Amino acid sequence: MRIVVAIKQVLDPRGFTVNRKAEKIFVNREEWITNPADLCALEAALALKDKLGAEVIVLSGGPARAGDALRDAWARGANRAIHLSDKAFASADGSVAARILAKTVSKLGDVDMVLCGDKAIDTGAGEVGPRLAEALGWPQVLGALDVTVVDGHVRAVRANGKEYVTLEAGLPAMVTVSAGANKQRYPHGGRIMDSYRQYQPEVWTASDLGLSEDELNPVMDNRGQSYPPERQRGTILGSPEELVRLLKRNRVV
């Protein structure tokens, strides 16, 4: 059984502050971490590896720093790590990312399952998972909390309001895993050192994947940032109902 996990590096939110008045992001400590939901997806894949002896292949795009995320994934127990690295990938949006990943998955061949996080914290879109399912023509399960394989079918537990339901899909399938679904293992110390001393993630470029320039043209356009209004501290409200309305308006509950 072959499982592919797609991960993404994101800027650590603890390392920057957003100044709403100046409408600027101040990065105090630029640190890149693996997206939390993707780590949960990796953990789910590694649990399947422990149970079924699956082969786990980790993919990531991004500049040279993505190598750290891949080495970390390898240290945690992945069998292979592939860095999808090309200048033409830099401008990728959701549709292009899905295309690149779909090409990689079909080039790898015999892939039974693709796992990734349900949302990246830096875009919050949650679109690559379902887009990849569409590009591959596979069924999709979004926001899984627990993933198991039973007689050639994937079974995933998903939250449904306050309850949980089990969904089942035939393989191959695309499953996205929610952040907080599981507790990740620590990589072995020696393996972390090995991941830098001995191990080198494979590098695949656009020409390796046979992607043309047209296929890598993004359709989305980033038009900058907008900032929420400054926090109004010290507001005294009249009643609990008013408070609940305010919380809902701020999307806190």
Place this chain on the structure above:
Amino acid sequence: MSFADMYGSLGQEPHDIWMVAEVTGGKPTSLTLEMIGGARTMADGLGCYVHAVVLGNGLGELPDLVAAGADRVHVADDPALAEFAVEPYLKVLGDLFTAQPPEIVLFGATPLGDELAPRLAQRLSTGLLSHCASLYMDEIERVLIGTHPVYEGEYSVVVACPQARPEIATVLQDAFGPPYLDSYRMGETEPVTVDLAGVEERVKRVGPAEFTPPEVPLRKALRIVSAGRQAGDFELTKQLAGALGAHVAGAREAVDEGWITDKQVVGAMGESVRPDLYVAVGIRGDTYHVYGIRDAKFVVAIHPEADAPILKSADAGLVGDPAKIVPGLIEALQK
């Protein structure tokens, strides 16, 4: 001029705003009506029509869709569409949008929209403006501009899809204002021919499941309800935490009262937390405590004394006895 004549002159150019309506209990959801209202405003600016698509089985009359601003309601009524299922829904929408290419397609940022919108975008090779907290039409450029919150609402990114059509967006609640329901508005209802030959849902619901989410440490908790000396009845604080699905914590005084353990103390001498919501019940809010919640995104304070420092640093405060306020808050939350 009739609808058909209008279409004849427009040919196959992508045109009009389409939205996918969601119906629960025989009524369109409030988000659906908001989206139609927002689409109506955009369509009036552009000079085009608003179409609503409803999928389901045994759908009755839905006059609200027209009242909120839809010119045409397309009803796909089929037993296979009774329950939401990705493949059949996608097939129906894909066929519809291939036959009449839309300029804009709006989905609600609901489980349905999250499953369908990205797949449809990939199928039609176009972009997706996902989870838009605000959405407006740049009429000069004729491009839809959406902003969506990132890093759990720290800031938003502004995105657009200028080249490809349709522009697909998923919309959060309150992105548009409440719609104006005009029951005199005219609109047409039209059945959609549903052809689901060879399409079968591939994800099956097996049944309910047991799952215990892993323990989250206090410093990573997303919601925290915290008690201080003036909290009164600690049981009420716990009930509030239960209603919010939050962790229970407290200021140092709460340990003296025997309510919490040492590890649940928030402040300079305890844990520094960064939840989305922090509710301080009866905490006066000295510097030591406030330091621990400096990164909290939204702080609510409930305190009997109007001059308590916590009320000045909180985003929202309620002055009064927590024993009276907390039950009312629990009730308001459950409504």
